[in-house]
Amino acid sequence: xxxxxxxxxxxxxxxxxxxxxxxxxxxxxxxxxxxxxxxxxxxxxxxxxxxxxxxxxxxxxxxxxxxxxxxxxxxxxxxxxxxxxxxxxxxxxxxxxxxxxxxxxxxxxxxxxxxxxxxxxxxxxxxxxxxxxxxxxxxxxxxxxxxxxxxxxxxxxxxxxxxxxxxxxxxxxxxxxxxxxxxxxxxxxxxxxxxxxxxxxxxxxxxxxxxxxxxxxxxxxxxxxxxxxxxxxxxxxxxxxxxxxxxxxxxxxxxxxxxxxxxxxxxxxxxxxxxxxxxxxxxxxxxxxxxxxxxxxxxxxxxxxxxxxxxxxxxxxxxxxxxxxxxxxxxxxxxxxxxxxxxxxxxxxxxxxxxxxxxxxxxxxxxxxxxxxxxxxxxxxxxxxxxxxxxxxxxxxxxxxxxxxxxxxxxxxxxxxxxxxxxxxxxxxxxxxxxxxxxx
Numbered sequence: 311x312x313x314x315x316x317x318x319x320x321x322x323x324x325x326x327x328x329x330x331x332x333x334x335x336x337x338x339x340x341x342x343x344x345x346x347x348x349x350x351x352x353x354x355x356x357x358x359x360x361x362x363x364x365x366x367x368x369x370x371x372x373x374x375x376x377x378x379x380x381x382x383x384x385x386x387x388x389x390x391x392x393x394x395x396x397x398x399x400x401x402x403x404x405x406x407x408x409x410x411x412x413x414x415x416x417x418x419x420x421x422x423x424x425x426x427x428x429x430x431x432x433x434x435x436x437x438x439x440x441x442x443x444x445x446x447x448x449x450x451x452x453x454x455x456x457x458x459x460x461x462x463x464x465x466x467x468x469x470x471x472x473x474x475x476x477x478x479x480x481x482x483x484x485x486x487x488x489x490x491x492x493x494x495x496x497x498x499x500x501x502x503x504x505x506x507x508x509x510x511x512x513x514x515x516x517x518x519x520x521x522x523x524x525x526x527x528x529x530x531x532x533x534x535x536x537x538x539x540x541x542x543x544x545x546x547x548x549x550x551x552x553x554x555x556x557x558x559x560x561x562x563x564x565x566x567x568x569x570x571x572x573x574x575x576x577x578x579x580x581x582x583x584x585x586x587x588x589x590x591x592x593x594x595x596x597x598x599x600x601x602x603x604x605x606x607x608x609x610x611x612x613x614x615x616x617x618x619x620x621x622x623x624x625x626x627x628x629x630x631x632x633x634x635x636x637x638x639x640x641x642x643x644x645x646x647x648x649x650x651x652x653x654x655x656x657x658x659x660x661x662x663x664x665x666x667x668x669x670x671x672x673x674x675x676x677x678x679x680x681x682x683x684x685x686x687x688x689x690x691x692x693x694x695x696x697x698x699x700x701x702x703x704x705x706x707x708x709x710x711x712x713x714x715x716x717x718x719x720x721x722x723x724x725x726x727x728x729x730x731x732x733x734x735x736x737x738x739x740x741x742x743x744x745x746x747x748x749x750x
Contacts, residue, residue: 313346313414315347318349320377327419327421349376376405395422399422399425420442424475426442441485443742446655448468517735518661518665561640562600563640564601566605570606571674600623646674647672687724
């Protein structure tokens with residue numbers, strides 16, 4: 311088949327959606343398909359149409375990449391973001407309308423919102439079918455964001471638009487990232503129960519893209535040596551950062567967006583990261599470190615300014631090329647998701663932390679995919695939002711090195727079995743390229 315993917319981001323851009331798409335596109339090419347990717351020329355990490363990473367080029371024998379010259383106002387203002395989206399939509403529509411050879415299938419991701427509408431409408435124009443890889447669910451994200459009121463007029467219109475895009479007899483596949491998101495996608499698309507019964511909605515977890523050693527699941531000496539080398543590098547990184555060997559480093563690394571929670575982490579830091587309290591009960595200090603950016607970074611900045619004596623640090627994103635070592639420099643990782651955002655998006659940090667063999671403490675709903683994976687694996691702790699007592703209890707339990715090692719090993723084992731890059735890329739490619747079956 312000739313499959314055409316549309317997504318705003320694609321490498322060398324640093325956005326995770328683009329890197330995941332690249333892996334699947336290359337797998338489809340290896341499987342004998344022709345693949346075209348239509349993306350924006352601008353970047354996620356840099357404003358003004360600049361991208362970071364390796365040079366922009368089409369690899370011989372790989373996917374063909376068409377970069378749309380959309381506006382590059384960036385994400386600093388809502389109006390600028392809307393203009394970027396609109397110019398990208400128009401560019402995609404123009405290229406799809408005249409693309410040669412014509413596509414057999416148009417596959418939409420979800421950045422920017424409602425690419426699914428273009429996929430269904432233009433695929434019919436070109437005599438193709440359509441498929442969808444849902445990584446953010448609209449309009450549910452907009453409700454969680456506070457932009458829409460559930461049940462209001464605008465919400466009903468946008469929900470109907472999303473339902474139309476996901477349905478129809480020419481829909482070939484509807485793929486998402488986890489069970490909680492699959493249930494919400496199924497409800498929006500009218501496939502009630504299909505996320506459980508194996509009907510019209512599939513889900514495949516993302517994978518850790520930072521660690522080649524984690525992708526080799528063998529016990530070969532070379533794999534063990536690679537893992538040992540990364541662990542040794544992490545010890546060196548800790549020391550260069552000034553973190554003592556006996557400190558328990560508790561790390562949040564990633565996006566600090568509106569869908570995340572930080573109050574439980576900061577409340578615990580106020581209690582446990584105070585050097586004046588002496589040594590922790592198990593003989594070590596706690597150090598809380600935050601790496602990343604986003605709309606809620608200001609909460610952490612204010613906390614650090616207001617508590618200068620605590621062992622709390624705030625930094626920018628860690629460099630992508632150092633991410634495997636960076637994740638291993640912590641003893642325990644933190645993740646969070648506001649309850650209203652459950653099923654609308656699925657943070658991918660679980661995969662990186664599990665591949666690193668570190669335990670994860672999640673603040674969020676117990677039925678979220680992140681929480682389910684932590685509970686199923688035994689690879690960490692799950693705390694309900696607002697439960698500061700359980701948060702402190704989990705952190706104090708994590709002070710025991712044997713407990714951290716046990717849960718970290720369980721996390722790595724779960725990663726090998728469920729978050730394999732090789733296996734999950736293959737599964738995504740198979741779902742998105744399978745022959746279309748009639749859909750009522």
